[in-house]
Amino acid sequence: MPMASFSGQSDGVHGLDAPVAFMLENLQPKVVDRARKAARVIFGRAGAPKDLITVHIRWGDKYKESPRTAIDTYVAAVDRLLADRPRHPSREVPIFVVTEDYTALEAFQQAVVLREGWVVYTHPAAILQASRGADAPTGEKRKKNEKKHKHKPKRRDELSPVDFARRSSGALGLESLVSLILALEARSYVLTIASNWGRLIEEARRAAWLPRCGQNCTRMVAVGAPPP
16 A cells, blocks of 8 residues: 555654555455545544554443453553653554443543543544443342343443444444554554454454564553453
8 A cells, every 4th residue: 555554644764664565465345445534634634643543441330350450550551551662752652442331431521531642542433331430330230130130131331342332333443443453553552352243353453563573663562351
């Protein structure tokens, strides 16, 4: 592809091809067109910021499998990434949040609202859920609730991303792909490694960046316990 970035931001330092070119080759034109339009809306005509950091937060129904990772943990992971890069006092810290849960997005925004220069981006069309956050039941309490209400419809905070994808007749799947494509505009990542989506982003990051510049231009900090 002629551009060095999917959303239009040029990269004169490394002269890289688009970091998502390997994905675009096999995607339907509808997906590519939707991603380009979303990139313009989210990042503007200049494209994604060069120092973009992608943060993947998996909340939603994840409490049914393991305790949720606290938002402070994600913020601390971003601080780890920033500690290793020179930063001018007036430079922005652009962060693209990937999540299925509005509650998680709002918690992250609130946690960083006083951080100077931190700017949070996201793809709202890929977020359809608002969980109960820390109030969600876990462990034995959750099992008792499931047994008691097993014949009742699921509440929105109990629905999985698969449930939402089915209910949206595929629309959520399209927007989730768009969010994944935009996430790969970053070189630095904070990923929920216990999540299938987090591991997918990690595989895509490695496929997109490592062949071009190795570990010299990309870094990932994993949060949450890895799957057994």
